[in-house]
Amino acid sequence: MDFVGNHILSVGQFDRSDVERIFQVADDMRPYAMRNRITRVLEGAIVSNMFFEPSTRTRVSFGSAFNLLGGEVRETTEVKASSLAKGESLYDTARVLSGYSDVIVMRHPEPHSVAEFAQASRVPVINGGDGPNEHPSQALLDLYTMRQEIAEQGRGVDGLSVALIGDLKYGRAVHSLCKLLGLFDDIRLHLISPPGLELPDDIVKAVQANGHEVHAFHELEPGIHGVDILYVTRTQEERFPSQAEADRYRGLFRLNQSIYTQHCEPNTVIMHPLPRDSREQAQELDDDLNTNPNLAIFRQTDNGVLVRMALFALVLDVVGEVDNHAQPVTWYTAKRHLSAKDRGVR
Ligand code: CP
Numbered sequence: 001m002d003f004v005g006n007h008i009l010s011v012g013q014f015d016r017s018d019v020e021r022i023f024q025v026a027d028d029m030r031p032y033a034m035r036n037r038i039t040r041v042l043e044g045a046i047v048s049n050m051f052f053e054p055s056t057r058t059r060v061s062f063g064s065a066f067n068l069l070g071g072e073v074r075e076t077t078e079v080k081a082s083s084l085a086k087g088e089s090l091y092d093t094a095r096v097l098s099g100y101s102d103v104i105v106m107r108h109p110e111p112h113s114v115a116e117f118a119q120a121s122r123v124p125v126i127n128g129g130d131g132p133n134e135h136p137s138q139a140l141l142d143l144y145t146m147r148q149e150i151a152e153q154g155r156g157v158d159g160l161s162v163a164l165i166g167d168l169k170y171g172r173a174v175h176s177l178c179k180l181l182g183l184f185d186d187i188r189l190h191l192i193s194p195p196g197l198e199l200p201d202d203i204v205k206a207v208q209a210n211g212h213e214v215h216a217f218h219e220l221e222p223g224i225h226g227v228d229i230l231y232v233t234r235t236q237e238e239r240f241p242s243q244a245e246a247d248r249y250r251g252l253f254r255l256n257q258s259i260y261t262q263h264c265e266p267n268t269v270i271m272h273p274l275p276r277d278s279r280e281q282a283q284e285l286d287d288d289l290n291t292n293p294n295l296a297i298f299r300q301t302d303n304g305v306l307v308r309m310a311l312f313a314l315v316l317d318v319v320g321e322v323d324n325h326a327q328p329v330t331w332y333t334a335k336r337h338l339s340a341k342d343r344g345v346r
Helices: 015-030 055-070 090-097 113-121 136-151 173-183 200-207 243-245 256-264 297-315
Strands: 037-039 046-051 072-077 105-110 124-130 161-167 188-190 213-217 229-232 269-271 326-328
Touching: 015 136, 037 113, 037 200, 037 269, 046 055, 055 105, 055 136, 055 213, 055 297, 090 188, 090 326, 105 200, 105 269, 113 173, 113 213, 136 173, 136 188, 136 229, 161 173, 200 213, 229 297, 269 297
Parallel strands: 046 072, 046 105, 105 124, 161 188, 161 229, 188 213, 229 269
Antiparallel strands: 037 326
8 A cells, every 4th residue: 555645544454565564664663662763753743642532552652653753742532621522523623633733643432433534634544443443553563563473483474373362342453453464374363252252253254265264262271272372352341332241251261371381382472452451350361471471462562662653654754764864862761672582571
């Protein structure tokens, strides 16, 4: 695809070469994310970070990514803090905000709302998550992390086997990730969910239509055997019709060190888009895995900055200019660990 000036709304926009291009640019962003040097390539540019649903890492890492490229960030963090609460339409909001910004990142609880907003926007819009539909930048950073982790085993994404665990019905990160993985060759997916929270049929069929293997499980242990990656997810409580219904699913699947040791190969990578639900009754990814060197969850979050810097650089057409605006770092910088080689560093 031509990234310049275009919206990023769905991973369905990408082919394999697009994904590889994003990853190549993300690799080039590493010295800036690591604070080895800074760049001011987007000096004067403004991103509007419009998050109409709760977020920690997507909102802050998109903002940090823009700042690391030298640009300014304006934020709204809730519907009630915006004029949507007074009945303003997405159309009007988009017309207004695109007069203030060079690019907009938006998260909204309604599926396809970001696409509706983008139609009225005069500047590129990046989907930061639209209800249960898609979370394209999350899937990109997840796949980027899988590629990085599996490279340590001397392999690439082709031939990868991934267990997707938990709420596969409402989990938008899973939806986008399945579509992205489908662009590669010989993927095997183990779909492990409670009855009622299975991956939507259309996504299963699309993955199978591309010639990949899909196996469904309703129990954790048999599904996590013999895969390269465990991708654990939270029950998306906010998407359920009632809290009582969400409560039925809480804590059904819990991955901990003991289960991992019994059922997984010693180098099986553990991922989660986060947030993980660490409340007593949930704990889908136990804290006792925190010292497991294959726990990649914080390498994922670090990689989110690289991938989001890459998206901004591609959409705003500054990829070739980033290094021309580089400067040395003049302040104390803590050592950061972005590489899978740093596994085990907490
Ligand atoms: N993974 C993710 O989207 O996290 P946030 O909801 O904190 O942004």
